[in-house]
Amino acid sequence: xxxxxxxxxxxxxxxxxxxxxxxxxYPYYAQNYRTFPSVDPSKFxxxxxxxxxxxxxxxxxxxxxxxxRQFSYNIMTxxxxxxxxxxxxxxxSTGINNIPxxxxxxxxxxxxxxxxxxxxxxxxxxxxxT
Numbered sequence: 194x195x196x197x198x199x200x201x202x203x204x205x206x207x208x209x210x211x212x213x214x215x216x217x218x219y220p221y222y223a224q225n226y227r228t229f230p231s232v233d234p235s236k237f238x239x240x241x242x243x244x245x246x247x248x249x250x251x252x253x254x255x256x257x258x259x260x261x262r263q264f265s266y267n268i269m270t271x272x273x274x275x276x277x278x279x280x281x282x283x284x285x286s287t288g289i290n291n292i293p294x295x296x297x298x299x300x301x302x303x304x305x306x307x308x309x310x311x312x313x314x315x316x317x318x319x320x321x322x323t
Contacts, residue, residue: 236312240308243314244314244316246308247306247307247308247315247316248316250289250291250306251318253287253288254289254293254304255318257287264283267279268283268302269302271283272295272297272302273297277295284304293305293306300323301319301321301323302319302320303320304317304319304320305317306318
């Protein structure tokens, strides 16, 4: 069986190279038909200010955990014993004014600091001990 002789090689496909078009038959222009609302940064600014407070509290708690071996040991022990009240009281004893939601598992501790405003701002920390 003899192949037909054409100006294109036998593997020609208009979707793959080599392209033999002198120019595309229909030029493609990326068009964006979506309209975006005007930007109002007021809620974003409020959220950023609330995040500063959350980060200050988280930083204070992390500093206490990093400096005090006994404090870290007490938190780990209480968490491994599933003593939620003791974990929360130890965290509250650091003097932070925004107490995080605390969850733990055998691998570590998860702290979620939430802002009290309506911006739904939160900061999640995950600390591992294994």
